[in-house]
Amino acid sequence: MSDAQTMTLEEREATLGGVGTARKRKEDVRFIQGAGNYVDDVKLPGMVFGDFVRSPYAHARIKSINAEAALAVPGVKAVLTAADLKPLNLHYMPTLAGDVQAVLAEEKVLFQNQEVAFVVADDRYIASDAAELVEVDYEELPPIVDAFKAMDEGAICLREDIQGKTEGAHGLRKHDNHIFEWEIGDLEGADKALADAEVTVKELITYQRVHPSPLETCASIASMDKIKGELTVYGTFQAPHVVRTVASLLSGIPEHKIRVIAPDIGGGFGNKVGVYPGYVCSIVASIVLGIPVKWVEDRIENLSATAFARDYHMTGELAATKDGKITGLKCHVLADHGAFDACADPTKWPAGFFNICTGSYDIPVAHVSVDGVYTNKAPGGVAYRCSFRVTEAAYMIERMIDVLAQKLEMDPAELRLKNFVQPAQFPYNSALGWEYDSGDYPTAMNQMMQAVDYAGLRKEQAEQRDKVARGESRSLMGIGVAFFTEIVGAGPSRNCDILGVAMFDSCEIRVHPTGSAIARLGTKSQGQAHETTYAQILATEIGIPSEDIGIEEGDTDTAPYGLGTYGSRSTPVAGAAAARVGRKIRAKAQKIAAHLLEVAEGDLEWEIDRFKVKGLPEKEATMKEIAWAAYNNLPEGMEPGLEAVDYYDPPNMTYPFGAYLCVIDIDIDTGESAIRRFYALDDCGTRINPMVIEGQVHGGLTEAFGIAMGQEIAYDELGNVQGASLMDYFLPTAVETPIWETDFTVTPSPHHPIGAKGVGESPNVGGVPAFSNAVIDAFSHLGVKHMPMPHTAWRVWKQCQELGLTK
Amino acid sequence: MNKKHVKMTVNGKTVEGDVEARTLLIHFLREDLGLTGPHIGCETSHCGACTVDLDGRSVKSCTLFAVQAENADITTVEGMAAADGTLHAIQEGFMQEHGLQCGFCTPGMIMRTHRLLQENPNPTDEEIRWGISGNLCRCTGYQNIVKAVRYAANKLNDTTREAAE
Numbered sequence: 001m002s003d004a005q006t007m008t009l010e011e012r013e014a015t016l017g018g019v020g021t022a023r024k025r026k027e028d029v030r031f032i033q034g035a036g037n038y039v040d041d042v043k044l045p046g047m048v049f050g051d052f053v054r055s056p057y058a059h060a061r062i063k064s065i066n067a068e069a070a071l072a073v074p075g076v077k078a079v080l081t082a083a084d085l086k087p088l089n090l091h092y093m094p095t096l097a098g099d100v101q102a103v104l105a106e107e108k109v110l111f112q113n114q115e116v117a118f119v120v121a122d123d124r125y126i127a128s129d130a131a132e133l134v135e136v137d138y139e140e141l142p143p144i145v146d147a148f149k150a151m152d153e154g155a156i157c158l159r160e161d162i163q164g165k166t167e168g169a170h171g172l173r174k175h176d177n178h179i180f181e182w183e184i185g186d187l188e189g190a191d192k193a194l195a196d197a198e199v200t201v202k203e204l205i206t207y208q209r210v211h212p213s214p215l216e217t218c219a220s221i222a223s224m225d226k227i228k229g230e231l232t233v234y235g236t237f238q239a240p241h242v243v244r245t246v247a248s249l250l251s252g253i254p255e256h257k258i259r260v261i262a263p264d265i266g267g268g269f270g271n272k273v274g275v276y277p278g279y280v281c282s283i284v285a286s287i288v289l290g291i292p293v294k295w296v297e298d299r300i301e302n303l304s305a306t307a308f309a310r311d312y313h314m315t316g317e318l319a320a321t322k323d324g325k326i327t328g329l330k331c332h333v334l335a336d337h338g339a340f341d342a343c344a345d346p347t348k349w350p351a352g353f354f355n356i357c358t359g360s361y362d363i364p365v366a367h368v369s370v371d372g373v374y375t376n377k378a379p380g381g382v383a384y385r386c387s388f389r390v391t392e393a394a395y396m397i398e399r400m401i402d403v404l405a406q407k408l409e410m411d412p413a414e415l416r417l418k419n420f421v422q423p424a425q426f427p428y429n430s431a432l433g434w435e436y437d438s439g440d441y442p443t444a445m446n447q448m449m450q451a452v453d454y455a456g457l458r459k460e461q462a463e464q465r466d467k468v469a470r471g472e473s474r475s476l477m478g479i480g481v482a483f484f485t486e487i488v489g490a491g492p493s494r495n496c497d498i499l500g501v502a503m504f505d506s507c508e509i510r511v512h513p514t515g516s517a518i519a520r521l522g523t524k525s526q527g528q529a530h531e532t533t534y535a536q537i538l539a540t541e542i543g544i545p546s547e548d549i550g551i552e553e554g555d556t557d558t559a560p561y562g563l564g565t566y567g568s569r570s571t572p573v574a575g576a577a578a579a580r581v582g583r584k585i586r587a588k589a590q591k592i593a594a595h596l597l598e599v600a601e602g603d604l605e606w607e608i609d610r611f612k613v614k615g616l617p618e619k620e621a622t623m624k625e626i627a628w629a630a631y632n633n634l635p636e637g638m639e640p641g642l643e644a645v646d647y648y649d650p651p652n653m654t655y656p657f658g659a660y661l662c663v664i665d666i667d668i669d670t671g672e673s674a675i676r677r678f679y680a681l682d683d684c685g686t687r688i689n690p691m692v693i694e695g696q697v698h699g700g701l702t703e704a705f706g707i708a709m710g711q712e713i714a715y716d717e718l719g720n721v722q723g724a725s726l727m728d729y730f731l732p733t734a735v736e737t738p739i740w741e742t743d744f745t746v747t748p749s750p751h752h753p754i755g756a757k758g759v760g761e762s763p764n765v766g767g768v769p770a771f772s773n774a775v776i777d778a779f780s781h782l783g784v785k786h787m788p789m790p791h792t793a794w795r796v797w798k799q800c801q802e803l804g805l806t807k
Numbered sequence: 808m809n810k811k812h813v814k815m816t817v818n819g820k821t822v823e824g825d826v827e828a829r830t831l832l833i834h835f836l837r838e839d840l841g842l843t844g845p846h847i848g849c850e851t852s853h854c855g856a857c858t859v860d861l862d863g864r865s866v867k868s869c870t871l872f873a874v875q876a877e878n879a880d881i882t883t884v885e886g887m888a889a890a891d892g893t894l895h896a897i898q899e900g901f902m903q904e905h906g907l908q909c910g911f912c913t914p915g916m917i918m919r920t921h922r923l924l925q926e927n928p929n930p931t932d933e934e935i936r937w938g939i940s941g942n943l944c945r946c947t948g949y950q951n952i953v954k955a956v957r958y959a960a961n962k963l964n965d966t967t968r969e970a971a972e
């Protein structure tokens with residue numbers, strides 16, 4: 001008898017390494033030995049390098065460009081400008097938001113560090129030397145830096161290419177610098193709720209401009225084989241298949257002659273969803289020169305030119321009864337999109353899923369309107385580790401709840417408990433149009449409050465406040481509560497597409513004769529451990545150990561078409577496709593098993609890794625035996641082989657949620673904050689790999705900490721970007737980063753094949769309000785309602801000073 | 808541009824090459840020697856992705872010119888596993904404790920840990936955090952990296968103890 005037959009059920013489960021096991025990561029083996037394959041590791045024969053000439057000004061007219069000196073440098077192959085791209089109709093490229101973005105600036109530059117020319121040379125040093133020699137003559141124009149002034153009467157028109165166009169991709173434009181207005185909900189109802197309310201609050205909540213800044217910057221290599229007419233593009237692409245489609249549409253090269261490869265990616269967090277001028281220029285240069293061209297962004301370029309996030313000015317209003325029942329919500333957002341509308345949102349959602357902003361609360365009536373405007377800042381508007389505009393929404397509502405609690409003199413946790421959507425209300429239809437799939441908010445909240453001894457903390461805080469008042473202490477204690485509901489897993493094709501391609505995802509699997517398998521998916525991991533976790537989903541479905549299932553993504557020649565990895569969509573969408581493809585395999589396997597065991601299909605039952613004949617437990621066929629039979633001993637008329645494909649269009653999104661708490665101590669005299677404690681309870685439905693989930697939560701919380709406490713891409717009044725280097729832009733080190741306590745509840749998604757919801761972004765969404773609420777809570781007894789992020793020591797100290805607390 | 812001849816030891820092998828005076832060590836390691844362990848995250852000495860061990864010190868290899876490494880003895884993550892492929896205790900620690908996600912910071916973190924544990928074979932968590940503070944990680948939130956370092960310290964200390972017994 002083989003080992004497989006003598007093993008106990010538990011041993012077989014353990015060997016399987018399926019859903020629920022803390023399986024060690026498959027991908028680690030190469031990364032810990034320096035054998036990863038990131039874009040900059042890829043070297044092609046004859047490859048040359050591209051580097052950009054960038055604008056020093058935020059707003060200026062280009063009078064002339066002279067590349068002679070640059071072209072004279074030995075080793076320089078070409079200098080591309082808008083004049084070279086224009087005949088190919090490539091000087092502008094379409095953005096995901098229905099706008100266009102300049103690949104190389106034509107007549108005007110619209111933000112500092114905008115791409116003006118692309119220098120191609122034998123190595124990166126020569127390219128960079130030559131870029132310095134390109135002479136660009138500019139005539140400076142007044143910049144618009146403050147989004148609130150963009151639509152002033154007489155404000156200078158930034159986008160002359162669309163001047164006078166009164167309609168954009170998302171409806172009417174009210175002003176030359178207006179992009180769109182998007183509204184949803186019941187305006188009249190919300191106004192009435194506010195007018196009739198016993199209590200109302202209103203606050204301008206700004207979520208500052210930040211940047212995802214993964215450790216690896218963006219990069220691409222294009223290689224045009226002129227003889228075969230084939231283009232290969234390697235790049236830092238979170239959505240490689242979409243890049244292929246865009247490349248085909250832009251270049252006219254048929255899609256089957258373009259191969260896009262996203263190799264290992266050194267973190268994405270939304271930064272690597274969009275298409276950037278660097279990608280396009282490397283492609284064009286390779287087409288022109290017929291040799292491979294590599295472009296690698298440096299850190300300053302990364303922070304100042306590709307993919308900012310947030311920059312939302314949100315005016316929230318809540319209506320409530322005296323005893324704290326919320327009766328209505330209204331929110332207006334002024335969205336600063338920078339010089340081009342390059343937001344990475346599904347086509348019909350110019351403000352993403354911001355309308356999740358009723359949060360976890362049963363709010364009867366609500367209205368949201370968003371005005372997008374152009375300014376002289378970098379384009380982007382990506383979802384930095386969150387689903388589209390979900391962290392902005394969560395920040396707004398979670399801050400507003402605290403503002404309301406303060407006005408009502410009610411405890412913020414109690415106010416949340418009082419207004420939660422109740423378990424019996426699911427599936428819950430929110431006032432702003434979403435159908436929440438499942439949730440149990442009170443249980444999660446109570447579990448959190450017990451775990452941290454919430455009542456005890458509040459008591460301690462009161463005592464501490466007294467001490468400060470008596471002059472016995474110089475430290476203020478803040479407690480930040482946040483309870484978030486996300487909306488992830490875009491998405492149902494009825495309302496989500498990217499450039500017209502429905503947001504499904506896919507999995508293809510092939511089981512080999514000896515019982516191992518290869519599966520390919522349309523997503524692309526940037527560190528989320530897909531090679532590990534997808535194999536676990538498949539293992540549970542098809543009874544083949546996860547160790548024996550190879551996972552591949554990122555090569556458009558081999559993987560099935562998918563929309564990529566962002567917005568926590570991999571598990572909800574591609575993970576569902578994996579489960580379903582597994583079920584297709586198992587269905588065929590059952591037929592083969594019936595044939596092998598000479599019984600009817602219905603006489604079989606599934607057990608971990610095999611089919612057994614009901615009532616005759618010794619008669620069984622293991623998946624390994626079935627796989628072998630699939631290639632040599634099939635039922636009459638059955639097609640040989642064991643493979644399947646599934647394209648999954650989810651019926652709904654998933655709605656992960658969680659309860660977070662942060663305890664902070666603030667030094668009144670320095671403004672420095674010390675995070676004493678951070679507790680995060682997440683409910684992401686079925687848990688595929690608890691180790692990976694915990695890692696995702698740690699990482700997301702650390703990003704949230706960075707955002708709330710220090711990150712900002714700021715501009716001075718001339719539009720000079722401040723702090724676009726790691727000297728100035730705050731990426732937390734191990735020293736400042738708090739210690740994370742994690743916890744969970746499990747409320748499976750009813751519509752997902754295995755009940756999973758996605759987790760990677762929850763900690764960013766819930767973390768930011770928890771930190772911010774903690775800082776502001778430290779001052780709430782002194783009448784402070786809101787303090788803008790980031791809560792740096794300087795700003796907090798200034799708050800102390802304004803309150804007369806400093807010496 | 809004028810090139811200078813350089814010679815150094817990398818992962819136990821003598822290597823040579825002709826470089827410009829301004830060529831950064833990281834570019835020599837990656838472009839001329841074809842190593843893929845040391846990574847570039849900033850080129851401004853902030854991120855630590857390019858960390859290598861040079862003559863018994865942790866060095867951010869984007870901070871040094873290749874010519875400054877003349878005659879130096881350099882170890883990169885590629886030189887950490889034993890010749891038979893057995894992983895180093897630090898590599899094992901990172902894998903066991905889930906100390907990496909995208910893996911981009913990992914070679915630098917491992918090389919920094921390597922030196923840290925020689926300077927301080929039994930660091931406290933606080934000392935580990937300070938010890939790796941020149942290396943940024945955007946994915947893990949550091950908690951599991953601290954655990955990975957502790958795992959490696961314990962394992963290395965056990966081995967030393969066994970050897971002494």
Ligand code: FES
Pocket residue numbers: 846847848849850851852853854855856857858867868869870
């Ligand atoms: S690349 Fe050397 S420190 Fe960042």
Ligand code: FES
Pocket residue numbers: 215266267527906907908909910911912913943944945946947
């Ligand atoms: S694992 Fe991605 S930067 Fe550390």
